[in-house]
Amino acid sequence: xxxxxxxxxxxxxxxxxxxxxxxxxxxxxxxxxxxxxxxxxxxxxxxxxxxxxxxxxxxxxxxxxxxxxxxxxxxxxxxxxxxxxxxxxxxxxxxxxxxxxxxxxxxxxxxxxxxxxxxxxxxxxxxxxxxxxxxxxxxxxxxxxxxxxxxxxxxxxxxxxxxxxxxxxxxxxxxxxxxxxxxxxxxxxxxxxxxxxxxxxxxxxxxxxxxxxxxxxxxxxxxxxxxxxxxxxxxxxxxxxxxxxxxxxxxxxxxxxxxxxxxxxxxxxxxxxxxxxxxxxxxxxxxxxxxxxxxxxxxxxxxxxxxxxxxxxxxxxxxxxxxxxxxxxxxxxxxxxxxxxxxxxxxxxxxxxxxxxxxxxxxxxxxxxxxxxxxxxxxxxxxxxxxxxxxxxxxxxxxxxxxxxx
Amino acid sequence: xxxxxxxxxxxxxxxxxxxxxxxxxxxxxxxxxxxxxxxxxxxxxxxxxxxxxxxxxxxxxxxxxxxxxxxxxxxxxxxxxxxxxxxxxxxxxxxxxxxxxxxxxxxxxxxxxxxxxxxxxxxxxxxx
Numbered sequence: 001x002x003x004x005x006x007x008x009x010x011x012x013x014x015x016x017x018x019x020x021x022x023x024x025x026x027x028x029x030x031x032x033x034x035x036x037x038x039x040x041x042x043x044x045x046x047x048x049x050x051x052x053x054x055x056x057x058x059x060x061x062x063x064x065x066x067x068x069x070x071x072x073x074x075x076x077x078x079x080x081x082x083x084x085x086x087x088x089x090x091x092x093x094x095x096x097x098x099x100x101x102x103x104x105x106x107x108x109x110x111x112x113x114x115x116x117x118x119x120x121x122x123x124x125x126x127x128x129x130x131x132x133x134x135x136x137x138x139x140x141x142x143x144x145x146x147x148x149x150x151x152x153x154x155x156x157x158x159x160x161x162x163x164x165x166x167x168x169x170x171x172x173x174x175x176x177x178x179x180x181x182x183x184x185x186x187x188x189x190x191x192x193x194x195x196x197x198x199x200x201x202x203x204x205x206x207x208x209x210x211x212x213x214x215x216x217x218x219x220x221x222x223x224x225x226x227x228x229x230x231x232x233x234x235x236x237x238x239x240x241x242x243x244x245x246x247x248x249x250x251x252x253x254x255x256x257x258x259x260x261x262x263x264x265x266x267x268x269x270x271x272x273x274x275x276x277x278x279x280x281x282x283x284x285x286x287x288x289x290x291x292x293x294x295x296x297x298x299x300x301x302x303x304x305x306x307x308x309x310x311x312x313x314x315x316x317x318x319x320x321x322x323x324x325x326x327x328x329x330x331x332x333x334x335x336x337x338x339x340x341x342x343x344x345x346x347x348x349x350x351x352x353x354x355x356x357x358x359x360x361x362x363x364x365x366x367x368x369x370x371x372x373x374x375x376x377x378x379x380x381x382x383x384x385x386x387x388x389x390x391x392x393x394x395x396x397x398x399x400x401x402x403x404x405x406x
Numbered sequence: 407x408x409x410x411x412x413x414x415x416x417x418x419x420x421x422x423x424x425x426x427x428x429x430x431x432x433x434x435x436x437x438x439x440x441x442x443x444x445x446x447x448x449x450x451x452x453x454x455x456x457x458x459x460x461x462x463x464x465x466x467x468x469x470x471x472x473x474x475x476x477x478x479x480x481x482x483x484x485x486x487x488x489x490x491x492x493x494x495x496x497x498x499x500x501x502x503x504x505x506x507x508x509x510x511x512x513x514x515x516x517x518x519x520x521x522x523x524x525x526x527x528x529x530x531x532x533x534x
Contacts, residue, residue, distance in 0.1 A: 007434075036431040044436035107508065146425040178510070179422055179487040245509045273425075309505065328532065329437065329497045332504045333474060336532045353437060353497055356529055 004385045006081070006276040006368030007034035008147050009378035010126075010154070011385070019388055031148035038369060038388070046351045046363040057362070057393065064321075064345045064360045065405035071319035071343065074099035077308040078325030080275035082364075083373025083385070086395035087277070087284045090323060093403045098298040100317065102308040103281045104325060106293045109271040111251065112239055113282040114292040116269070116380070120255055124236065124268040125379045126154035131161025134232030135225065137174040140199070140242020141272040144182035147378075150272065151186070155238070162234075172228045176202060177242060194221045199246030203253045210260050229265040238272035270379050276367065280376035312338045319343040321402075323395060324364075328353035347398055365394035417459050417515040420490040421449075421469070423503065429494040437497075437525060446496035447476065447522035449515070450483040455490070461515070468518040469493075471502040471511050476523040491515075501528050 004013040007030070017038055018026040027035040048060035068074060076094045079087050080103050094101040105113065115121045129136070136155050143150040151157055156167050163170040173191035175184040180193060187193040196202050205215035205222035215222055229235045237258070247254055261267040271279075282292035289295050291302030304310060308327070311317045312335050320342060328336045329352065339357065346358040349366045365371040368385040371394040375383050429445040436442060449469055451461060461467065465480045476498050486492045491513075493499040503511050 031427070033427050033431045033434065036434050040435040044438070107505075142424060145427045145430075148427055179424075179485065179490070179492065181424065181485055185484075241509060326437075328500075328529070329433070330495070330500055332508070333501050333532070334504060336500070340532050350434075351436075351438065353525060353529060357533060 001388070003388060004368060004375075004383055005030050005034040005037070006366075006375065006385055007031070007037050009274050009276055009278065010147050010149055011276060011375055011377045011383045012149055012153060013383060014153075017388070024388065033148060037366070041366055041369045041388075044350050046346075046348050046355055046361055048363055049355075049358070049361040051359060060360050060362055061398070061401060064362060065402060067319055067343045067345060067359065068097065068321065068402060069406050071097070073317040074319045074321065075308055075311050075317045076101045076321045076323070077327065078103060078323040079281050080104050080278040081324040082277065082367050082395045083371065083375060084277065084280045084284055085373045086323070086399055087281050089396055089399040089403060091285060091288055093321075093399060093406070094295075095297045096403060096406055100294075100296050100306050100308075100311055101285065102293050102295070102306065102311075103278060104275065104330065105278050105282055106307045107309065107331075108241060108274050108278065109239070109244060110278070110282055110293045111244065112269070112271040113279055114286070115251065115255065116271070117283065117286050117292065121258055121269040122262060122267070123270055123379065124234075125381055126270070126377070128234070128268075129155050129236050129270070130158050131163065132234035133163070133171070133236045135172045135174060135229045135235035135267075137176065137225070137235070137237045138183055138272065139176040139237055139239050140244065140246055141238055141240020142177070142181040142183045143238070143272060144186070146240070146273050150238075151183075155236075156186075174225055178246075192221060192224060194218065196246065199243060200250070200253055203257050206257055207253075207260060210264060226264065229261065229267060233266050235261075235265055235267045237267060237269050239269060240271075240273045272378060274378065277375040279378055279380060280374070283376055283380070309335045312342075317342065319345070321345045321347070322354055322358075323347045323399070324349075324367075326352035326354045328357065347395060362398050363393070364398055365391035367395075371395065415516060417461075419451075419455075419513055419515055420487070421499075421502075421511055421513045422487060422490060422492050423495050423499040423509045423511075424492050426494040429496065433496070443522055443524060444479075446494050447478045447498050448481050448494060449478040450481050450486040450492040451490075452484065452486040452488050453482055454488055455486065456480070456482050458489075459515075461517075466518045466520060466522065468516045469502065470514045470516070471507075474502055476501060476528070477518050477520060479522050497525050497528055498523065501531075
């Protein structure tokens, strides 16, 4: 059967697998990570729990309803690995409870998605990139590890449209990073690796070259990249976490750079990184509230103060409902320590670090393996994912039950 | 050539936190498995950095940031910065970092005995 992989935001739709009715025996075309999700789909499964004790699902669900109904300040968090359908129900629950809602994009690439949705950065689809892009810049991202098929399926390596002569002639690869990552090692012929310590210095160098001035640093790199971009009518920058943290919240110089680059050529921006449906969460919340994350239904606005980590650090919430995310794995210790002190309910198909400290654990279904639905690729394209075996108890089922109860 | 770094007990290093496909695969398979610990509790350093500091492949080191520390296994890799280190994105790097230094932080390395820190040991610290 052919399926769409939910391992990362590439959402590759050419995966084939052999399923014997009980076990997935073979996966083809997927990257190592994608294949792992299918081959290990039945390992490390979460069990319904209340206060660390294994119980029947109904009992865990009842306890979750009580905790949510009693909560005065609820935050709903995660949702980046589940479907748009589940995200909508979670937003409905947040609205009903006048709660906060946030996802990993707050400390990941949500700011870039917001700039795209507000029209501040010009964007394109991955198919456009495949068919047209000449200069392909990976800035602060290592797709070799985070999006393993990004370059082979959508960007640098495939031939398509106007780019029929192969990557060595028809693409120009630029990798910007603080270290020589696996992706940077691919920058050989018709390519350039630019090692940065401060991303703003490179932005400054590009701006100076375009303004006819000589930059103090990166003079040769910046001049060459600008010269290459001028050769084509379609270039793209893929921005990752390295770029986000390099800019440290100061996005204006980067927006100015993309505007200036678009005066000399066509340069598009696509975020690169993140979980399978992070962009889906950003777009779904944006449609409802005008914000991509960090939203309070009580205050009717988004704010840095409503970021999940900030709420937990400042003890502003008494209950956290965490769906398909493991903040104990990904957030700093101070956040993890405070999270362990409040009522935490985890909805997750797998046992996670956060499920170990949760008051209630509700096992759900793995999107794309046990639950069908809609997801949004990193470039904003909606993709339908179909389960290998549809499970009755999934994120939508559990969240709808919670909504009904409150 | 004498490499004085070899004789230093404490080595200061900048650590970059990055995704690693093999580690992500191990996380999906099970975060409480030995494979997850093997692929997450790792400090990647360059060959040059290893030569200058005397650190060896497979050695256990204590990596500290302020008052928090974990024991990691040294791995020599060409993806590590020339004079720095790389850690996979996991409970170990999260334990050592805060939001002011989320994906890049300064740490102290010391040679240690024993085994890598387990996720359960970090969970105990979170819960106490």
